[in-house]
Amino acid sequence: MNFYQSRTFIGLFASLLAMGSLTACASGTIGSGGQKSDFQAVTTDAPSNNLCGQLTAPLTEPEQEYAATAWQYFVNNRQPDTGFINSANQFPSGTLWDQGNYLMALNAVRWMGLIDQGEFDLQLNQFLTSLGDLPLVEGALPNKVYNSATGEMVDYGNNPTKKGLGWSALDIGRFLTALHIVRTCHPQYDNWISGLMSGWQIPRSIKEGQLYGAVFKSNGQLLPVQEGRLGYEEYAARGYELWGFEAPKALETEPMKLVNVSGVKIPVDQRNFEETDANNYVVSESYILEAIEFGWDETLAEYAEAILTAQENRYKETGHLTAVSEDNIDQVPHFLYSTLYANGTPWAVITEENESHSELRTLSTKAAFGWYYLFPQKPYTLKLIKAVKELQDPDGGGFYAGLYEESDEINAILTSNTNGLILEILYYKALGNKPILDVIEH
Template structure:
């Protein structure tokens, strides 16, 4: 093959590499450079001119090393994959978000696609199976109906591809779009374009249908909620989630300059002796609940390999959970999760709505009885950090494997009952975590001395 032809074959990879370089430049200029001082102290000012607390960065974080999977870990990966063997719709190529519930969001679809890629990289599915599934999923994403002919709806039926509400009731109008969910979908899109360039034209076809003019405004992310004939356009994203999805948008050239600013709305709250980063925007004033929990930080590590700030913030979120166990004897790994009983979904937080260890619904209802030890959080932290605590947590997942639907979502803290719901997100994240254990993050070029 001539050099010219080789260059043409590599054009999508080159585009992604240039995107990564561009993202690095954006991150560099958005980051307060005072961390270059010997003391490793950072200060900042919010958009309202308020000073944010100084942050002393941790010198020695116990990162886990890359290595081959053990026989037990390969078995775990195969167990997680059974969820997608038994909860996949062959007509559309999409996976159900919860076993037996023919429904998905873009967040869940992203977990499936990244789980699919992980299974392929770990060689637990064949090339033919991988390409059949990837082709069908992308073909469906290219023809799903869009909310207001703008952007993907918040939820879809995985059999019919029709827009639905969160109860999977068909909706001709749709219920709006989530910038955070769309940003998560751009993670597998970026991975696909970089590692499976034959699908780049299909990804371009999917995205070219979408109108982003109302989603990106002055460097911020906006989402739409449509209910009872009324549409609301609101700024979307809080600390952790906002910065995480901004990275995938930046790789495709979108302006996320405000959304990516870690210090703009950040405060520190002492929890279990750890100063935990929290979003200082109140729900009463800004119209959205704030959750400091594991999910966005784990995904940032598994998929991007963290940046300077998320590296520190992630470790503090993790460490507060380890310290809670040391202080109380209660094993803790909290994040957003589906439940097998009412209210069926909750945000189990390190800090939420002004309270440590709050368990909240998206409507703001709270109850400690919803707190669970999360399976996906355990796998995520165990692959990211090498500590006795993460190993202790992993032992607790052995009872949570099923024969046909992967891993259960976790166990209830109050009485040890199994949270016996099996989900796309839990099993997709498990596959990501095990893939990271061997290969490192999806969207970071690995080299000598770059092992996190």
């Protein structure tokens, strides 16, 4: 069970909850066993990094409304006893990736003016306090998933487990990037955050220059498992690099091949499902995250433009607007990878187990937002943003995950991933369409 499967199972239970099959727990106590923090709460009197607030392209009125809508998801899904965020609406479970989404959203709304420094400090102080109390797998690294209401390690059914399930190196990489951006924009928190990270045994998630998650075998032993394929592997390794942890093989694009998809050669990881039991899917999100946080180098820029062009070509071929990524869905099987390519098949729509569900392909809201703001001059990306900008919960709970291609019905599930990425994208835009780290560190 790897990083992606954790998102699959959380999506399943969140969808059941939305249908009234589960009841969410909204209170409890934080579990013990993690790294306790000796740092005191930080106050509003401390200085921040003003570079983070130099918005050279302030949000338009519609964009301010987008930001307010996306932020409401986090208002509604922040747990009062821990400060952690639910991965999906009103379901008290979350991964480290989801908490990274929240930190990026919290930083974005602070600088875009949706909250003031006092509210930011209140939320971050509680979050970091709870983070310091998290129980860790073998006392080393965070579990794959936690009860967001209590801070307990849980399994994929949100049932407490004392030893945990293992850890995800990709989640850790995402979270390290978010923490680094927070400590850079708010240096008054640097000592506290760095102290917390010193309590994690991060080198245990790196082996021979690659990223390694871990799972428990049937005999109870913890088994290291290489994590990541082209796109996410490089993105996560960049997060490690920000903290001085090197994973050079994970940063390489090899082993890679170019595959023709809708008349365009796109990059595909050569490690396949049959040999590794891991999918080599190509989706939009990893390229979007890399662009808005780190910036693309020349090679990644070429790959990303090819990936966007292939999706535009599919629209020309089929008449269906195409912006694909992985997403929770509001029906069985609850989480799908709508891909450009996976396991030898162009435009595959699959589960983690490589089961096909092409009838449930979606136009992804987060992918449409991302491609529009990365390529705002392209007529195709304007079509994308127009198709998704109104996909908002009428009760003000955030943006829905997308539209089903076949039925044209809304994929009416609310998640931290969709709404967090939208807020990140809007912050990138407000910084003048410049990578966040380029702006705040220079």
